[in-house]
Amino acid sequence: MRIFPRILHGAPVPARVLLIVGTIALGVSTARAADSPFPAQPVSIVVPFAPGGSLDTTARVIAEKLRAQLGQPVLIVNRPGAGSAVGARYVAQAKPDGYTLFIASGSAFGFLNLIVPNFKYTLKDFTPLGGVAIYTSLFAVTASSPAKTLPELAKLAQDKPGSLSFCTTGVSGLNHLQLEMFKDLVKSRTGKPLDVIHVPYNGVAPALTGLRTGEVQACALPYSSIVRNYEGNGIHNIAVQRPERIKAMPKVLTTGEQGFPEMDSNEQLVTLSAPARTPASVIARLEDALRTAMRDADIVRKLNELDVQPTFIGAADAGKWLEKDVAKFSKVIKAAGLAVQE
Secondary structure, eight states: OOOSOOOOTTOOOOHHHHHHHHHHHHHHHHHHHHHSOSOSSOEEEEESSOTTSHHHHHHHHHHHHHHHHHTSOEEEEEOOOGGGHHHHHHHHTSOSSSSEEEEEESSGGGTHHHHSTTOOOOGGGEEEEEEEEEEOEEEEEETTOSOOSHHHHHHHHHHSTTOOEEEESSTTSHHHHHHHHHHHHHHHHHSSOOOOEEEEOSSHHHHHHHHHHTSSSEEEEEHHHHGGGTTBTTEEEEEESSSSOOTTOTTSOBTGGGTOGGGGGOOEEEEEEEETTOOHHHHHHHHHHHHHHTTOHHHHHHHHHTTOEEEEEEHHHHHHHHHHHHHHHHHHHHHTTOSOOO
16 A cells, blocks of 8 residues: 655655655654663763762763763763752653763752752652762861860860851751761760851852851861861861771871761762663663773772762662661751751
8 A cells, every 4th residue: 555645756745745754754763762772862960069069070070981881972960959959859850761860979869858848759769870989078177276076076065055156068968967966976975965056158168268267166078178178277177977087187086986986977978870760771781881980990090089989889789878878867857857847
């Protein structure tokens, strides 16, 4: 049976015929793309913060190596806002086909539903691909502070309730939660509350300025942003929140060494995730590409230069890490009264 009418040589082609032919061609093209092995088009990594920060730079280093593994461009898309809620929401709502990924430092996207109004997504809305780096946080004081350890800082604040200003990089951010965790632990150890003034800054740079100038007396800050200021410029680091000391700061004790082992696990695992319900075959392909990329000596060197600890943790273990971290900080959020009241 003839589908199209015979078109005489040189005769104009009716618009209706062109539309039919175009529609069929598009359908064939789409079908072929759908049948093509993943990936058949560029992959996007959504960064929930503005360009230039530690996470954005980490994402760009990883994207460069993933591009070689996947054989497709890997694009960085910055969607900042609401403490990473804007970017997390975008990915959770994206088509689960593996072409839209989410990079996060820590597990905040798993408990944002507790602190961001109308944010309904949790860990179940994401599928981890793996962990690629570890971020560490520090407690720091002004260089002139008489407190040289965490117990001394706690006593200094308890002796004069409400007099010590303690900064973080934002309300309900990880550093704020670390402060609330410290306050709760001090109270449980000493029986006395730790009454400090929380000063949330909009990012690391203004927090460092506030600490240097004495506008605040203590801070919880990311290691990668403060390491270049180690023992100088008006800042003195007094504790690192990890199980072992940092090689670049061998004299700075861990939180565990100072009587707060619960805070040794406050390191942030940088993870890549895809929307939930992404096909298992696609997840496996992405996890394998990520694993291979993270073995590259060049990516290890570049991340080390950023004062970021490169690693690789498989999808299953990364998922367990996130679940454990969300459970821990969810308790902190509720105990501190930071949870949104419905």
